[in-house]
Amino acid sequence: MTITSFHPPQRTLMGPGPSDVHPRITEALARPTIGHLDPEFIRMMDELKSLIQYAFKTSNRLTLPISAPGSAGMEACFANLVEEGDKVIVCINGVFGGRMKENVIRMGGTAITVESDWGRAVDPKAVEETLNTHPDAKILAFVHAETSTGARSDAKTLCELARKHNCLTIVDTVTSLAGSELEVDEWGIDAIYSGSQKCLSCVPGLSPVSFSEAAIEKIQARKTPVRSWFLDMNLIMGYWGGDGKRAYHHTAPVNQLYALHESLCLLQEEGxxxxxxxxxxxxxxxxxxxxxxxxxxxxxxxxxxxxxxxxxxxxxxxxxxxxxxxxxxxxxxxxxxxxxxxxxxxxxxxxxxxxxxxxxxxxxxxxxxxxxxxxxxxxxxxxxxxxxxxxx
Amino acid sequence: MTITSFHPPQRTLMGPGPSDVHPRITEALARPTIGHLDPEFIRMMDELKSLIQYAFKTSNRLTLPISAPGSAGMEACFANLVEEGDKVIVCINGVFGGRMKENVIRMGGTAITVESDWGRAVDPKAVEETLNTHPDAKILAFVHAETSTGARSDAKTLCELARKHNCLTIVDTVTSLAGSELEVDEWGIDAIYSGSQKCLSCVPGLSPVSFSEAAIEKIQARKTPVRSWFLDMNLIMGYWGGDGKRAYHHTAPVNQLYALHESLCLLQEEGxxxxxxxxxxxxxxxxxxxxxxxxxxxxxxxxxxxxxxxxxxxxxxxxxxxxxxxxxxxxxxxxxxxxxxxxxxxxxxxxxxxxxxxxxxxxxxxxxxxxxxxxxxxxxxxxxxxxxxxxx
Known part of the structure; x- marks a missing residue:
């Protein structure tokens, strides 16, 4: 059997993502590959960090793209923040809330779920009741923009509730980043992940994430190692951390990062x-x-x-x-x-x-x-x- | 601060990877993005599976590219095959053997190490002794081509030893695939991972993997869930499995898969x-x-x-x-x-x-x-x- 080059049709992508990719982004994708420790590449990474901070409206120093799709960004948040036995309140109003629950279980945590109707926002009252019933909960996790239903939850209010009950927040913004109002610092989100292939119009395969100082503290104070070497932020910080050194962790997806950089340049140009x-x-x-x-x-x-x-x-x-x-x-x-x-x-x-x-x-x-x-x-x-x- | 498009220099890449990318591959990378459930994309995936089988010399049905770099391919093998308490013999003759050990620990397994000099092949005699000392070991893990030193180990002999002692094998071929003799079925490798950015000349970011029937059996018989949702082969099989259905698991890195497909077409053309x-x-x-x-x-x-x-x-x-x-x-x-x-x-x-x-x-x-x-x-x-x- 001889297999020949694949030539995809030209589609208009109006599904739940990937979305249409801007021609400047595919052009960036095809630029010459350079090494992941090349000084020019490292300069690009510094810019990329600033650009992601801009998109998330945050000054979090731990802001970077995970080298894999949004599902891996989700896992990076849960794997790093949830320790065995941690109680996590998970809001479910669609498929991706359910996936968060799965993530809590895989990390050895206990998931307390707050179910809202599919197609509706997460109900803040139900969340508050659950926070009251479980004063030992450590984290509140919810989906800002539920890709399975098109519902937008009130992230600001949910974060306020979490803070009042001494919970960190993990927020899924795969579909909201750059498409809906989103203010990481203003709303006090502690761990956030998104995807490259939605409102950033970039190719699929990367997941911008950001962690607050409180989240970093919890990660650094872990008693057990993160259940993933690839997604261990303690190690990834060594490559993306702001101390000027770049310790090799894994080979960065160089060309995809060019594309993400370009997509964020476009976002900055538009505002x-x-x-x-x-x-x-x-x-x-x-x-x-x-x-x-x-x-x-x-x-x-x-x-x-x-x-x-x-x-x-x-x-x-x-x-x-x-x-x-x-x-x-x-x-x-x-x-x-x-x-x-x-x-x-x-x-x-x-x-x-x-x-x-x-x-x-x-x-x-x-x-x-x-x-x-x-x-x-x-x-x-x-x-x-x-x-x-x-x-x- | 205004950040503008990034234009990398044109390098010749003769380091440990990424390597120079063939122009046909960067061209493929920039082809129009289509949906990951598009019938045309699914046809491409079927071809991609055949092409990876060709490169690995295997007929393993569970053969696919992990949507992340080689380190994630490594983690996919260990996360799926190692259960809490499993004893794994890990050969260390460089950086990447050490990383395998880390993976065993993260998955709750017990790592028994066989150390060989850095810059030398793994010593089969030392491995045999360790297999004799630990008859309850379930897995033998080693690096075929140690990227940190340039040493090639005798994968065929090591796999024979493992089989004799009823161990499954996990083999790192990130640097060997397409560059050195490698025969998955002939040598009886049970779980193998590689990288796109080495001898396949593709962009970094993907990790071809393959699992034998014995490995699939162990994965399906697990008593505890895989410590990763993103890399759980039980779920990934639903998207890449050969039963004709394609259940959504995560959004595939569409354009990178075009590039991998093209790189494998080039390999097939050359032989x-x-x-x-x-x-x-x-x-x-x-x-x-x-x-x-x-x-x-x-x-x-x-x-x-x-x-x-x-x-x-x-x-x-x-x-x-x-x-x-x-x-x-x-x-x-x-x-x-x-x-x-x-x-x-x-x-x-x-x-x-x-x-x-x-x-x-x-x-x-x-x-x-x-x-x-x-x-x-x-x-x-x-x-x-x-x-x-x-x-x-």
Missing amino acids: LENSWERHKLHHQALVAGLAAMGLEMLVPEEERLAQLNAVVIPEGVNDGAVRQQLLAEYNLEIGAGLGAFAGKVWRIGLMGYAANQTNVLNCLSALESALLRQGHTFTPGEAVKAAISIYQ | LENSWERHKLHHQALVAGLAAMGLEMLVPEEERLAQLNAVVIPEGVNDGAVRQQLLAEYNLEIGAGLGAFAGKVWRIGLMGYAANQTNVLNCLSALESALLRQGHTFTPGEAVKAAISIYQ
Whole structure:
């Protein structure tokens, strides 16, 4: 069997991520590989740290990209902060909260769960009650932007509650970074992780993380070694730490880091707050269009993420057939439902570079065509018109 | 502070990795990102699995790239195969054997070490004695190609010994894959990991791994969960497993996988055995040239790796000054010594695409110039002449 070079099709990525990659980022990715201890590379790493601090709105000195996808960033937070026997309160309102619970268990901790409805924000009252019931809890963990449902939780309030109860916080911002308001220092988040492939429009494979001084103290005071050599922040600090020395830990994914650097340059050029606003604008246009086709959103308006739109699949419409048609005829990817919502919702991403007017209008037109073929009744043309009215 | 795009210099990478990346591979890296559940992507994954099987010479069904660097591939092997209390015999003849020991400890296992001299192969007799002394050992772990010293161990013999003593094997082939003879099925290796950035000439960031049926059985029979969610092969099998379904586990590093696919296409085009031979040829030329400058190799001839050449730094020569001159004046990176060999050896890599005549001759010329400046005495011009005589 002879296998030849793989040439992927050119898609428009409006699923839950990866999102469309900015051409400047793919160009950066292909720049010449240099050594991970090269002085030029180390200069780039220093810049990268500043850029991630900018995106997270933090001055945390322990701020860096984990050399693996967001799931590894999640694991880096739990593996370092949870010690055997630690009680961790985990908020679950979708797939990724459930994954946090799994992480606590793998690290030998005890997970106390606070369940909220899928498709809704985490309920701060339920969290407060649980914090009261478990005064010995050490950590509160929650997902800021639940990628499986499109719900945004009130991270600021949840962090306040945690602080009041002497808990550190671990916050999943894989989908929120650069797409929604996020203030690490202002809100007092202790450990945060994100992903490169969502609102940063970078290729998938990296996970920016950041740790507060309180988190670093807990990591350094551990009685048992971190259950991962690869993700042990005590060791990773030696390579990324600010003391000028760069002790070899593992070979950095050099070209991916070029790409992340470029994506963060783009973010800085646009301005973080402008990026949040842009996501909001295109979200409003998309939602107006979807409503004109008679489609309903899963998440109540005040809890919706701009960058991930869970749309209820109407009765009688074939989920798979629609997504297949969009992919085959429009090269357009939208996301399927995950977990409890498989077959029940679509997840339309408007992330980073993909959050633009062309994509919104194309997606609405393509969806209109697919829904008409499925016999869903509405007035053709109204969706695009409704979206355009938002832009005017 | 405004940070602008990073433009790396064009280096020749003749250190311990990353090695020079083939232009077809950087080109593949920059191809359009598509979704990790896209049917076209899944077709590429199937091809990628076949290609990795080809490179490892295995028909193991559990063969795939871990979405992170070689250190994570190492951890994937130990995290899945070592359970609390398991006794693991770890051979240490350099930095990476020591890292294996660390991995055993992190997973709650007991590491029994067999120490061999750094710069030498693992001693099979010492291993056999230890296997005899510890009949309850479950696993034998060793490094095939020790990147810190350039020594090649006899993997075939070590695997035979392990089998005789009912031990599974975990073998580090980060530096050997595609550069030295390696036969996973023939030698009976149970768990193997490698890296993308060495003799495959791909960008750093991925770790091809493979597990035998016996290893899969041990993983599936575990009594305690794997101490990593991200690297749990029970879950990863759901995405990469051969049953036709692709259950979402984590977002694959799409573009990096394009690059790995392309690098393995190149390997298949050249032919695996031809690649081994090519590394040998350029190694011989390099060694002839180094000898003509009066330089000595660290490792005895029969235990040397072709792709990683540890050269003893002559008395009176300033390690840092030489490497800095090579980098500044020739854009040439060679490696420093690691661990016990810091300041005592250089590590000259001839890996993958970097293993070519131009690189060998350039490296010898550059080193000649640097050594002359350091006052090292030898007849100029003889090094290149000696290397050329090998090519003729």
